[in-house]
Amino acid sequence: MNLPVEQRPQQMELLPVKEVEIDGIQMGVLSDGTPYLTARGLAVMCGIDNSVLIRMANNWQEERHKPRGRKISALLANQGYMGDSLYLRTRSKGVETHAYPDSVCMAILEYYAFEAEQSDSGDAIRNYRLLARSSIRTFIYNRCGYDPSNAIPxxxxxxxxxxxxxxxxxxxxxxxxxxxxxxxxxxxxxxxxxxxxxxxxxxxxxxxxxxxxxxxxxxxxxxxxxxxxxxxxxxxxxxxxxxxxxxxxxxxxxxxxxxxxxxxxxxxxxxxxxxxxxxxxxxxxxxxxxxxxxxxxxxxxxxxx
Structure with missing residues (x-):
């Protein structure tokens, strides 16, 4: 059973057990089975520059009270996500990296597909519809070759x-x-x-x-x-x-x-x-x-x- 991010013990160190990059989208699975996208991977799926996502995530405590943040917060709540941060800190190849869990990815992707005022939301809409047919969890598991039934590699x-x-x-x-x-x-x-x-x-x-x-x-x-x-x-x-x-x-x-x-x-x-x-x-x-x-x-x- 995968606990929601906000319910996990804070001292638990989550590390990637699977990491891949397909079509420029970086993704992986953490040691507790949480599928994630990196900032660059999520930005590619949303059709935005990753600096936009990084700035919003790094200043989330302030951004969540602005118009864009309030809309994303509502979408996060619909996904059952109540965490204080948009990402989990982990380490990949000895370097700290930020992993955006599946529920966060779906909320942000939905925002850029249907709510954001941007000139081209085509990428976000196509990817949202692709994932809505199954789930981002299944999508990342399949691409990473991760079998959740085999919890311990x-x-x-x-x-x-x-x-x-x-x-x-x-x-x-x-x-x-x-x-x-x-x-x-x-x-x-x-x-x-x-x-x-x-x-x-x-x-x-x-x-x-x-x-x-x-x-x-x-x-x-x-x-x-x-x-x-x-x-x-x-x-x-x-x-x-x-x-x-x-x-x-x-x-x-x-x-x-x-x-x-x-x-x-x-x-x-x-x-x-x-x-x-x-x-x-x-x-x-x-x-x-x-x-x-x-x-x-x-x-x-x-x-x-």
Whole structure:
């Protein structure tokens, strides 16, 4: 069930799970199933310049009391929308963006189709009639290839299940699987499939194990130990559950994180991702965005006093 925007908990962070651009119309679906258009996408459908929409939305508390705003407010009420803002704040590819939910889109589109005093309302009328035959929700779902019955996408489900199965790492130790969570989340956001064929912790774990042995990790931090790791029952790897995986003394955690971002991600991770691109399981465009997203910059050296 999708709650009206004004009833959602304010601390809930909504992120795009699907984004597309078709015929210049940017649209997507948020993580709670809310379909949306961007300001530019909605402006194209209304046949107006997007700066007009942006100014109105950014000054909505004042605009809603003006003649245009009062008409749009009435149309919003007809759509069952009582929010204080015309858009939801979200993040796309690390940049804040504004998502105009479906009820807002229909109200504004109806205004520009039938109420606004503009010389050419043809685009708005055609698009309003197109959407009125079904709904903007169905329109965006279909264009984005989003199936609302599959509320949790498979990559998130796979990763969530592995997290829950392997949340008992003993005190005083850390696991590679848990420590690369941010990398895996970036992979999922970039539409890299996380499944039985894409197990990035295996690649990181092998490389870190070699580094540990080569640098005398046991002597420096204490011995690592084997610990059972479980795969979800629908993974072929589950046939040999539990798999014995290394866990490492927590005193080495800082060293691992530096190694991950200074060694593995710049040198080995691109090769791992390019293998996914060559196999056809990951788009090259997504790979480029992912490799940029996992980079970390070092702090500048402190100035000498």
């Amino acid at each position: 498979a990559p998130w489900k796979n990763y969530h299940e592995r997290i829950l199965l392997n949340d008992q790492v003993p005190i005083g130790f850390f696991s590679v699987f848990r420590e690369i969570a941010d990398v895996v989340v970036h992979m999922i956001q970039a539409s890299c499939p996380i499944d039985e064929h894409t197990v990035p912790d295996l690649s990181v774990g092998i490389a870190w194990s070699k580094h540990w042995v080569a640098t005398g990790g046991d002597g420096n931090f204490g011995p690592r130990q084997k610990h059972p790791h479980f795969f979800p029952e629908w993974f072929p790897q589950a046939a040999v559950n539990p798999v014995e995986a290394w866990i490492y003394p927590v005193d080495a955690l800082g060293v691992f994180r530096v190694w991950l971002y200074e060694n593995y991600l710049p040198s080995s991770f691109p090769k791992y991702i390019q293998g996914k691109v060559r196999s056809g399981t990951f788009l090259a465009s997504g790979a480029e965005l992912l490799l940029g997203a996992v980079k970390r910059e070092a702090l500048p050296a402190p100035r000498k006093q």
